[in-house]
Amino acid sequence: MIVGANARSFQRNSLILLCTIIGFSLALLVAIWLTIHAHLLRERERTMLATFAGLDKIVRTYEKQTLLSLRQFDQVSKFLKYEYEQSNGSVDLGRTVQRAVLASDAVILASIANEHGDIVAATAGNASKPVNIRDREHFRVHLGTNSDRLFISAPVIGRVSGEETLNMSRRLNHADGSFAGVVVVSVKPSVLTDSYNETDLGREGMLSVLGKDGIYRALRIGAANRRSMKIDFDRFVAAQQDAARRSAALTLPELDPVSRYSVMLNLKEYPLAISAAIPEADVMRQIGHEADSEYRWGLLASALTLLFMLVAITLALKLNSRQRMMERLATHDRLTALPNRSLLNSHLARMIERTELRQEQAIAVMFIDLDRFKEVNDTLGHAAGDELLSEASRRLRRVVRDADLVARLGGDEFSAVALCSHGRESASALAEKLLAALAAPFSVAGQEMFISASIGISLFPSDGRDREELFKNADTAMYQAKAAGRNRYAFFTPEMSMEMKAHLSVEQALRRALERHEFEVHYQPRIDLRSMQIVGMEALLRWNHPELGRVPPMQFIPIAEERGLIEPIGRWVLQEACARTRYFIDRFGRPLRVSVNISACQLQRFSLVGDVRAALDAAGLPHGLLELELTESALVNDMELSARMLAQIKKLGIQIALDDFGTGYSGLAYLQRFPIDVLKLDRSFINQQEGAESRKVIEAFIRLAHVLDLKVVAEGIETADTTSMLKGLGCDEGQGYFLGKPMPAAEFERFLMQTPGLRCAAPALAHGEAL
Ligand SMILES: Nc1nc2c(ncn2[C@@H]2O[C@H](COP(=O)(O)O[C@H]3[C@@H](O)[C@H](n4cnc5c(=O)[nH]c(N)nc54)O[C@@H]3COP(=O)(O)O)[C@@H](O)[C@H]2O)c(=O)[nH]1
Numbered sequence: 001m002i003v004g005a006n007a008r009s010f011q012r013n014s015l016i017l018l019c020t021i022i023g024f025s026l027a028l029l030v031a032i033w034l035t036i037h038a039h040l041l042r043e044r045e046r047t048m049l050a051t052f053a054g055l056d057k058i059v060r061t062y063e064k065q066t067l068l069s070l071r072q073f074d075q076v077s078k079f080l081k082y083e084y085e086q087s088n089g090s091v092d093l094g095r096t097v098q099r100a101v102l103a104s105d106a107v108i109l110a111s112i113a114n115e116h117g118d119i120v121a122a123t124a125g126n127a128s129k130p131v132n133i134r135d136r137e138h139f140r141v142h143l144g145t146n147s148d149r150l151f152i153s154a155p156v157i158g159r160v161s162g163e164e165t166l167n168m169s170r171r172l173n174h175a176d177g178s179f180a181g182v183v184v185v186s187v188k189p190s191v192l193t194d195s196y197n198e199t200d201l202g203r204e205g206m207l208s209v210l211g212k213d214g215i216y217r218a219l220r221i222g223a224a225n226r227r228s229m230k231i232d233f234d235r236f237v238a239a240q241q242d243a244a245r246r247s248a249a250l251t252l253p254e255l256d257p258v259s260r261y262s263v264m265l266n267l268k269e270y271p272l273a274i275s276a277a278i279p280e281a282d283v284m285r286q287i288g289h290e291a292d293s294e295y296r297w298g299l300l301a302s303a304l305t306l307l308f309m310l311v312a313i314t315l316a317l318k319l320n321s322r323q324r325m326m327e328r329l330a331t332h333d334r335l336t337a338l339p340n341r342s343l344l345n346s347h348l349a350r351m352i353e354r355t356e357l358r359q360e361q362a363i364a365v366m367f368i369d370l371d372r373f374k375e376v377n378d379t380l381g382h383a384a385g386d387e388l389l390s391e392a393s394r395r396l397r398r399v400v401r402d403a404d405l406v407a408r409l410g411g412d413e414f415s416a417v418a419l420c421s422h423g424r425e426s427a428s429a430l431a432e433k434l435l436a437a438l439a440a441p442f443s444v445a446g447q448e449m450f451i452s453a454s455i456g457i458s459l460f461p462s463d464g465r466d467r468e469e470l471f472k473n474a475d476t477a478m479y480q481a482k483a484a485g486r487n488r489y490a491f492f493t494p495e496m497s498m499e500m501k502a503h504l505s506v507e508q509a510l511r512r513a514l515e516r517h518e519f520e521v522h523y524q525p526r527i528d529l530r531s532m533q534i535v536g537m538e539a540l541l542r543w544n545h546p547e548l549g550r551v552p553p554m555q556f557i558p559i560a561e562e563r564g565l566i567e568p569i570g571r572w573v574l575q576e577a578c579a580r581t582r583y584f585i586d587r588f589g590r591p592l593r594v595s596v597n598i599s600a601c602q603l604q605r606f607s608l609v610g611d612v613r614a615a616l617d618a619a620g621l622p623h624g625l626l627e628l629e630l631t632e633s634a635l636v637n638d639m640e641l642s643a644r645m646l647a648q649i650k651k652l653g654i655q656i657a658l659d660d661f662g663t664g665y666s667g668l669a670y671l672q673r674f675p676i677d678v679l680k681l682d683r684s685f686i687n688q689q690e691g692a693e694s695r696k697v698i699e700a701f702i703r704l705a706h707v708l709d710l711k712v713v714a715e716g717i718e719t720a721d722t723t724s725m726l727k728g729l730g731c732d733e734g735q736g737y738f739l740g741k742p743m744p745a746a747e748f749e750r751f752l753m754q755t756p757g758l759r760c761a762a763p764a765l766a767h768g769e770a771l
Pocket of ligand 1: 538554629735738
């Protein structure tokens, strides 16, 4: 099926589209976050580089400042040594210090100790209190070595100043070069870390001068200078180098738990290493700010991507469901939701293909037509009709297996295609099930009703090799089932096809017959058996087909009924019969009653009453002169409706005759239930009743009719004996070839003219019904 193939390809494309959208969106998300990640890594690296570059710059500046300070103190010590040695120990330290421009606040004091360690001169302190520094490192270093180098001691509490001091000392020599003592310049350790700048190093940054002995000469963390302490210098250097290589932060637990990025530098002239450090947290904070903004952009981009994905998926799904809906609409019937003809065709084509391959099964194609559905529609309305169709569809669907299919072809026509492993036998079983499913009462528009179906069956491959032929033959078989009395199934036979062709050509010709004036009404006289006067006539339709000749009513009326053509034809008969009767009445100046045959389907149409009234009014025929002939089967079809219709017809003053009495149920109940005026004993019944027994039965019927106040008309009187017999039994009126055959209007007019003693034998006309 093209629709199905398109739908499948559309669904495949939709799936591809969906996957593409999802894939693209996910790829976009990954790309966004990879870009952010890469950017952050680059940023981190850049920040680290900048951090280390900054630290490097700080350390270099710091190096200069430290060297400057140390050289300054070194200079002072050199000057004091020179002065001391030149003056042979009688130096005026106060004046000398002033001259040595030792004006720095950083210098706590300058002092000189003799070879015994006694402070012999100092710029500050209590001169009367003797102070000895023999035990101090900066004394003992010079005592032990003859070096002239400046010694920078570890910070100690000064014995003169009482403050933590950094003692920078130089050896004093006597003229012979022997040890004469030391000159000491004591400074605050903080003098070496005053350059700490919070802007550069942060609130917990570090600036330090570390001796190669592992003792801090000066140490400042943030705003505070720390007391000196000792660390493992070699370990520190190794850790420092490792951290620098990895651009990593370093924690010195001896100091505090803070991790810092640091840069260290060895001072060339002194055994000291300086370092500057910045807290890792400060750097990370800076990177964090960058990351935050990157993440914000990333989240925004991700949200937009997800939104795009969501919208695109929603659109794709909507498109898909819309396509599915369209596909469903194209392949299913809206009212019943059953597959439609298009889906049925493709399903059958596939079944044929598969069955041809296997060559072991048969396929049954069934044409199912609900019987008299049109009447339901016409009498109860389309909503009720729809309700009935929906329920019938549900029942049919329940009967077939999943592999088989029931479809609605339109109106009240359905079709089922099914695999039949046992050919005809399986098809019969299924058809019976389908009929049984419809046999249960339906509750429609609040009332219970029954409906049946006629099913035509063709089998693949015996009745056709393609679906067109199979459907056509199933349709033909269905008509056969209808013609055979409905509520049954029929298998296709080749003979049916011939019959169907003839049937079809009759139907087509019938459709044109009215406009081509091919119909004619013949009139058969009805005789009053007591007076033997003509009291009326039965109008009998004739069809003069230009090629087929005169087609008997029994051949075309059932087709007209089946194809819904009886209504317009019946209407025409009514008009023609009423008009002609009026003409005869006017021509002969006496009343004549005309009886017109009404089919079951005409009776079940509300338009009948209007048609009858219109025909009478158009002809100007008194209502009492029209008689409608109805068969028992027409009345029992829908007794409720029949009763209502007859009541309305009776209200118009029209006579009702029960035709063919004696052939059907002949139930007394009908005679009581329906407003019947005339009982027409069927001709087959009249002709078959011979001898004393038959007379008794006819007599009984006549008596019964009379008891019920009904007139009795005997049909098919073909002999004088039958006429006499009926007269003797008190039968009111008679009709038959013996009394007069059905004849064209002109001939009937002559018949009326020629019949001797013709006089008015009809009942008196109602008041106001002028002739
Ligand atoms: N709904 C309509 N049905 C109609 C109409 N016109 C006719 N019919 C029905 O067609 C059936 C056949 O009718 P027809 O071939 O016309 O046969 C009628 C008579 O010709 C025949 N008849 C009359 N007398 C004799 C007789 O002595 N012997 C004999 N063998 N046949 C005879 O009987 C038919 C009339 O029967 P009935 O209607 O039961 O009175 C027939 O059933 C018609 O009803 C039409 O316009 N509408």
